[in-house]
Amino acid sequence: MYETTVLSARELNLYYGAAHALKNVNIDIPEKKVTALIGPSGCGKSTFLKTLDRMNDLVPTVRIEGTVSYRGQDIYDPSVDVTWLRKQIGMVFQKPNPFPMSIYDNVAYGPRTHGIRSKAQLDDIVEQSLKGAAIWDEVKDRLKKSAMGLSGGQQQRLCIARALAVEPDVLLMDEATSALDPISTSKIEDLITDLKEKYTIVIVTHNMQQATRVSDKCAFFLLGELIEYGDTTQLFSMPSDKRTEDYITGRFG
Numbered sequence: 190m191y192e193t194t195v196l197s198a199r200e201l202n203l204y205y206g207a208a209h210a211l212k213n214v215n216i217d218i219p220e221k222k223v224t225a226l227i228g229p230s231g232c233g234k235s236t237f238l239k240t241l242d243r244m245n246d247l248v249p250t251v252r253i254e255g256t257v258s259y260r261g262q263d264i265y266d267p268s269v270d271v272t273w274l275r276k277q278i279g280m281v282f283q284k285p286n287p288f289p290m291s292i293y294d295n296v297a298y299g300p301r302t303h304g305i306r307s308k309a310q311l312d313d314i315v316e317q318s319l320k321g322a323a324i325w326d327e328v329k330d331r332l333k334k335s336a337m338g339l340s341g342g343q344q345q346r347l348c349i350a351r352a353l354a355v356e357p358d359v360l361l362m363d364e365a366t367s368a369l370d371p372i373s374t375s376k377i378e379d380l381i382t383d384l385k386e387k388y389t390i391v392i393v394t395h396n397m398q399q400a401t402r403v404s405d406k407c408a409f410f411l412l413g414e415l416i417e418y419g420d421t422t423q424l425f426s427m428p429s430d431k432r433t434e435d436y437i438t439g440r441f442g
């Protein structure tokens with residue numbers, strides 16, 4: 190079946206000063222699927238994820254060669270508005286990072302920055318986003334309470350709601366469950382599966398079971414190189430590269 194490519198990298202190289210952190214990466218990330226980035230610590234998964242919404246721009250030593258395109262547009266072109274890009278491509282981090290304000294204000298923050306002022310409209314966005322992140326029932330009676338009072342798993346779902354509130358196209362998640370207990374992790378995995386009906390999702394995970402549970406596509410990185418990329422079932426059952434096989438069978442990691 191034909192797949193629409195949402196994000197693609199071509200001959201992408203990234204250097205932190207002299208350190209060559211991404212080596213000639215070529216990849217097409219399909220629409221409304223979950224793509225998992227796996228590989229041992231330090232192999233460049235987070236670095237690659239951050240190139241997709243230009244989060245590396247904030248690191249002064251970074252140099253990038255090659256292209257990253259979002260729906261055909263080179264996102265490193267000087268004409269690209271980074272605020273627009275980050276509205277299209279939301280990011281959820283490893284540690285839940287709610288703002289020190291109410292649950293409601295956390296979710297309304299993004300839409301307000303984009304100019305939405307109507308209370309009725311904001312109320313609706315907050316409710317829909319919290320529902321979308323499967324946390325509405327747990328917080329609907331305490332929307333005005335501080336987000337800091339939520340559990341870690343609830344905070345992470347709130348951060349997902351905050352990302353959904355600006356109606357992104359893509360969600361990037363950098364080890365979004367690694368700081369959470371197994372029950373919260375399982376809720377977020379279920380949520381990821383629901384969210385791919387509407388969003389293109391890219392996750393970084395250390396957890397290979399998680400990659401097999403939630404992802405459709407899987408990319409294995411090693412020392413900055415994309416070694417193998419394909420359907421998750423195929424990559425885990427019949428890896429084509431010996432290094433992928435060694436990694437997924439736990440021979441190193």
Ligand SMILES: Nc1ncnc2c1ncn2[C@@H]1O[C@H](COP(=O)(O)OP(=O)(O)OP(=O)(O)O)[C@@H](O)[C@H]1O
Nearest residue numbers: 205208210228229230231232233234235236237248
């Ligand atoms: N801001 C930075 N400045 C310099 N080097 C960096 C920076 N961020 C990452 N690196 C280096 O780039 C390489 C890739 O790091 P990256 O964090 O992308 O790997 P990772 O696969 O996500 O690792 P982990 O699974 O441990 O998070 C590593 O050698 C790391 O030390």
